[in-house]
Amino acid sequence: MSSKTMKIALAGNPNSGKSTLFNSLTGLNQQVGNYPGITVDKKTGTCNLSSEIKAEIIDLPGTYSLYPKSLDEKVSQDILCDITNLDYPEVTVIIADSSNLRKSLLLLTQIIDLKMKVVLALNMLDVSRDLGIVIDKDVLSEELGIPVVSINARKHEGLQNLKDIILDVSTPKKTIFSVSTLFPVLIAEGNNIRGKENDYATFLSLCKQKLNNNSAVKIKLEVLSKDEGFNPTRSLATETVRRYKEIDKILAKCIGENIALIKRNFTKRIDDLLLHPVLGYLFFLLVLFFVFQAIFSWSQLPMEWIDNGFSFFSNWVATNLPQGMLNDLIVNGILAGLGGIMIFVPQIAFLFAFIAFLEDTGYMARVSFITDKILRGFGLNGRSIIPLLSGAACAVPAIMSARTISSSKERLITIFVVPLMSCSARLPVYTLIISMMIPETASWGMFNVQGLVMMAFYLLGFIAALLTAFVLKFIINQKEKGYYVMEMPSYKIPDYKTVIYTIIEKVKVFLFDAGKIIIAISIVLWVLSSYAPSGAFDRIEQEYANVENAEVVVPSKKLEVSYAGMIGKSIEPAIKPLGFDWRIGISLITSFAAREVFVGTMSTIYSVGGTDIYSIKQKLKSAKNLETGEVFFTTAVGISLMLFYAFSMQCMSTIAVVYRETKGWKWPLIQLLYMSVLAYMSSFIAYSILS
Template sequence: MKIALFGNPNTGKSSMFNLLTGLRQQVSNFPGVTIEKRIGTFKIGDQKHQLTDFPGTYSIYPHSLDEEIVSQVVTNPTHEDFPELAIVVVDSSNLERNMLLFTQLYDLKIPLVLVLNMWDIAEKNGIKIDISALEFLFPGTPIITMNARIGLGKERLFAAISTTNKAQELSPFYDGFFPSPIEDKDAQKQEIQDRYEKLRTILPSIQGKKSSVKSTFSRKLDAIIIHRFWGYFIFSAVLLIIFQFIFAFATLPMDWIEHLFITLSAWLSGALPDGVLNNLLTQGILPGIAGVLMFIPQIALLFFFIALLEESGYLSRVVFIMDRLMRPFGLNGKSIVPLMSSVACAIPGIMATRTISDWKERLITIIIAPLMSCSARIPVYTLLIALVIPKTYVFGFISLQGLVLFALYSLGLVAALLLALVLKKFIRSKNNGFLIMEMPEYKKPRWSNIMISITEKIKVFVWDAGKVILAISIILWVLAAYGPSDSMSSKIRAIKETSLYIKSTEPQKETMIASAKLEGSFIGITGKYIEPIISPLGYDWKIGISLISSFAAREVFVGSLSTIHAVHDENERHENLQTHLKEARRSDGTPVYSLATGASLMVFYVFAMQCMATLAVVKKETKSWRWPFIQLVIMGIMAYVGALITYLILT
C-alpha cells in the first residue's frame, strides 16, 4: 500500500519515518520539482508497504517551495504520489494547532491514521486527551498514542494501518467550500480561521488542560545559549570542537583508503597482463573510486555533528543568533552550518543546505560555499607558503607564514560574502525568505536517527556524485596517459639521450620518463598551449599542467608538480620538491617561484573551482548543470583576475 506521512514540523515525524523503515530508505525527487522525496518500505506480516515522508507543514497550503508538494499531491488524486493511506503525526501537547492539518486531510477523504505522538511528554505535563471522544468526532479514523522516539506504540500503529476502513462516506469537518483555490489567499485565511474556530469549541471537552508549559530546563538553557556574548562564545567552541574532531579523526581512515587502493592497484597491475586494460583499471578507475571513497570519513563525521546538533535542538538556536549577521548578504541563519562545514569540505557543506527552505538563499549558499578554504587546499597552501614566504616573525612572535595562511582563509571568507552580495542582486525569486520557525525544546539525541542520517548522506554522495567523479577522473587519466601520435614517445626518446638520464639510477630514470610522458600527453600539450594565457599570472607551462590536472582535486597539484619536475619524492613534507622548485629558473635566469608567482598561485587556489566532486554535488543538489557551470565560470574569472592583480602588485 502507498502510505504518506504528514505532520507539523517538530512533531517527531522523522523519528516515526526512521522507526518504521529503518535503513530501507531512499532519497529521490518528486516529479518535476527539486524537492527531496524520502521513501522507505516496511512490512506488516506479509504485507509490504511503501512510506513517503512529506515536508513538515502546518496546513496543506504552501508558504515555501518545499511545502508546495504537499498541496500538489493531496489535492490531486491522479498524482503518482497520491497516498492510499496517510499517517498524520501530531504533538499531543499541542493538539489544537496540530489538528488543523489533520482536519484538512480528513476533508480530502484520504483514509487516515491519527498518531498522538510524544504522548509521554503530554502525560508528564498533565494533559489528558479523551481518545474515544476524538474518535467519535472523526469516525473511520483510528487514533493511537505513540512515543516514536523510543519506538513505543509501533504495534498499535500496525494494527491501525491494517484495520483502516477505506470505503466510508463521511461528513466533512468543515462545511465550507474546500479545498480553497491555491491562489486565493483570502479564502484560505477564512477557511483556516473557521477550522480553528470549530476546533477551539470542541477541543476543550476532549483535552483537560489547554496547552503545555514550556519546560523550565529549556528556558534556563536558552538564556545562556541565545545570550549576546555567551551565545557566540558557545557556538565558536562547538565549531572548534567539531573541526578538531574532523582533522584528528578523518585523516586516519582517509589514509587507510588511500593505502588500500595503492596496494590494490599495485597488486592488480602485477596480476593482469600489461596493456590498456591494466592501465585503465589501475591508473584510471581505481584512483577514481578511491577519490570518491576518500570523502566518506569527512562526510560521515560532519553529518554526525550536524545531526547531533539538529537532534538536540541546538541547531535552531544557532540559526536564531546568526540570522541577523547573515541576512545583509542574502543568506539565512541556516546558511551558517553549510558555510562552516565547507571549511572542512564543501561537499557535505553543500549537502547540508537542504535545511534552507528558501530556494534563493539556498542557491546563494551553495554557490559561495566552495570559496571557503577547504582541507584539500591545505597541501597546496603549505607547499607554496614554504616556497615563497620567509620564515620570519612579525613583532617578534607572530609567524609570517602563519599570518599568510590566515590571510588566505580570510580572503576566501570575504570573497564568499562579497559574491553573495552580488548574487543577491541577480538571482530572482518569487518567494521572499523568512524566519518564522518553531524552536523545539532541547532533548536527548537519538542515535539511530543520527546513524540513519549519516548513512543516507553517504549513499547519496557515493551513488550520485560518485558517478560524475569517476567519469571525470577517467577522462583526466586518458588525457594524462595518452598524447597525439608520437608526441609522448619522442619526448621519451629525447630524455633517454640526455647524459643526465644515462648517469641516473633506475628510480630516477623512471621519474624522468614519467615526467617526459606527462609533458608529451594531451594535458602536457594543453599546459604548454595555455602558457600565453597564464604567463601574465607569472606561471610557466609546468604550473599550467599541474593546474589542469588538479581540476580533479586541488591536492593533485602537488603530486603533479612532482611528476612534471621529475622529483622523486618520498617523504610527506615534499622537501625534495621544495628544493627543486626553489632552483627552477626561467629562460632569463630569474627564479620561477618568486614571491609574486607564489602569491598569485595562492590567490588562484583560494578562488578557483578546482574540485569536480563539488561540481558533481552542486549538479545533484540543484538538479541541473546550469549552476555548477555558472559557478565554474564565476570562480574561474575570480581566480584569474585575483591572481593577475596579485602578480601585478608584487612585480
C-alpha cells in the same frame, strides 16, 4: 511472502517526530530519490503491514498545511491533492506531537475534508501526560471521525497497532469544516465545473492550487472566481481561522490541560544560557571547535585508512593484472576516482553526525536565532552559518548541509559561496608555496610570517564568500517568499538512531549521486594525462632511456607530451599574464580532480621523484624561467598562484555535489565560471602589481 503493495504517505508538522516514525517503520529499507524538476529529496521506504501486505511509504516534507508556500510544502500538496499523482497514497498517516496537538490538527482536518483515508498517530502521548496535558484519544477519534493511535516512534511502541489500523481504515464520514458555509454559491458552481462533489478540493482549486484539473476546467474556475469576486488570499485566511475554531471546539472536548509549564521552564532555563549575549556565542564557538576538530582531525585517521587501503589495492591490481592500458585505466582512472570519492566519507559522516545531533536536540534553531541578524545583511540567514564555516574544512559536506536552509534563495547563495572558503585541500598548495617564498624563520614582531600569510588567505576566502553572497542577494530573484517565522522546538535528548540514519542517508546520496560524476571526470582526466598522439610516448621512452634518473625524467617528459600536457602548453598564452607557464598549466588541468593533486603533478613535471614537500620545495626553488633563465618562482608568481587556488573551483567533487544539491547543471556551471573569472582576475591584478 508479500503479494500486495499499499501506498502510504507520512505527513506532519516539522519537529513532530515524522522522520523518527519513518525510520522506525522502514529501518534500512529506505532510499532517497528525486521529485521531477525540483530540488526536494524524495524519501521512500518499505515495510510489511501484515504477512500478505507490504507498504510503500513516502516520507513527505514537514508541512503545516495544504497551502503551498515553499517548495517542500508544494511537494506534499501536489501528492496529497492529486489523485493522478504517481505517489497518491491509499492511506495517509498524520503524525502529531501530543504536547502540541493543536497545530497538527490543521493539516489533519484538511485531509479529512478532502475525504482521504487518514489515520492520526499521536506521538509520545505518555510524555505529554507527564507534562500535564491529558488527551482523551477515544473522544478525539470520535470527534474527528477517524482512527487515532497512540505511538512512541522512538521506542517503537504502538507500531503494530498503527499497521493494523492502516489496513482497516475507511474514508472519513465527518466533515470538520464545511467551506460551503463560507462560499455556498461558489463551491456549488465549482463542484459543477469540476464534475466532482468534493467541496474542499474545489475550494483549494479555486485558490489557484493545482488539483488535477485539466486546463479547460482551470480556466472555467478562474472565470468563476473572477465573476464571484473571490480573493484567494483573504479566503484562505478566513478559512484557516474558521477551521481553527472548529479544531478548538474539538480540543475542548478531549483535552484536559494544566498548562504545561514544566518543559517550558526547562527549555527557558537552557535558553537563558545558550542565547546569552556572551555565553551563547562562547558556547557556539565551542560547538564549532568540535565540528572543526571532527572534520579536520578526527576524520584524518579513517581518511588515511581509506587512502592506504586504496593504494594497497591499486598496487595489488597494478602488479597482479596483466600490464597494459586496461590495467592503467583501472588503477589510475577508476580506482583513483573511487578512492577520491571514498575519501570524503569520514568528513561527511562526522559533519552530519554533529548536525543531526544538534538538530535533534533543538539547538540548531538557536544557532539560527543568534546569528541570523549578522548573516542577513549578506543575503544569508542563521541556518547558513554551519555550512559556511564547515566550508573551511571541506566544501563537499558543507554544501550538502545547506539542506537545512528552508529558503531556497538563501540556500542557493550559501551553496554558491561555500567553495570560496579555504578548504583543507588548499592547505598542501598553500603550504608548498608559502614555504617556498618565505623563510621559516621570518617573523613579524612575535608572529611567524608563514603563519600570518596562511591566515591571511583563510580570511581572504571568508571575505570573498561574504562579498559574493552580498552581491548575489541582489542578483538572484526570489521565486518563493521566505519562511522567517520559525519554531524553536523544546530541548530534548537526541535519538542516536536519527543520527545514524542521517549519516547513512547522506553518505549514500553522496556516493551514488555525486559519485557517478566524480568517476566520469576522473576517467576523462586519466585519459588526458595517459594518452598522447601516437608514437609520442615511444619516442620519449627511447630518447630518455639512458639518461640519469630515467625513472623520474621519463614520466615527466611523458606528461609533457600527453594530451594534458598539450592542453597545458596551449593555454600558456592565456595564463602567462598571471605569471604561469605551461608546467603550471598542466598542474591546473590535472588538479581539477582535487586541489592537492597540484603538489603531485608539480613533483612529476619537475622530476622530483617523491612527493614530500621538502624535496619538491628544493626543486621548485631552483626552477628557472624557461625564457629568461631567471628564478621562476618569484614572490609575484607565488602570490598569484595562491590567489588562483584560493578562488578557482579546482574540485570536481564540489561540482558534482552542487549538481546533486541543485538538481541541474545550471548552478555548478555558473559557479565554475564565476570562480574561474574571479581567480583569473585576482591573480592577474596581483601579478601585474607585484612583478
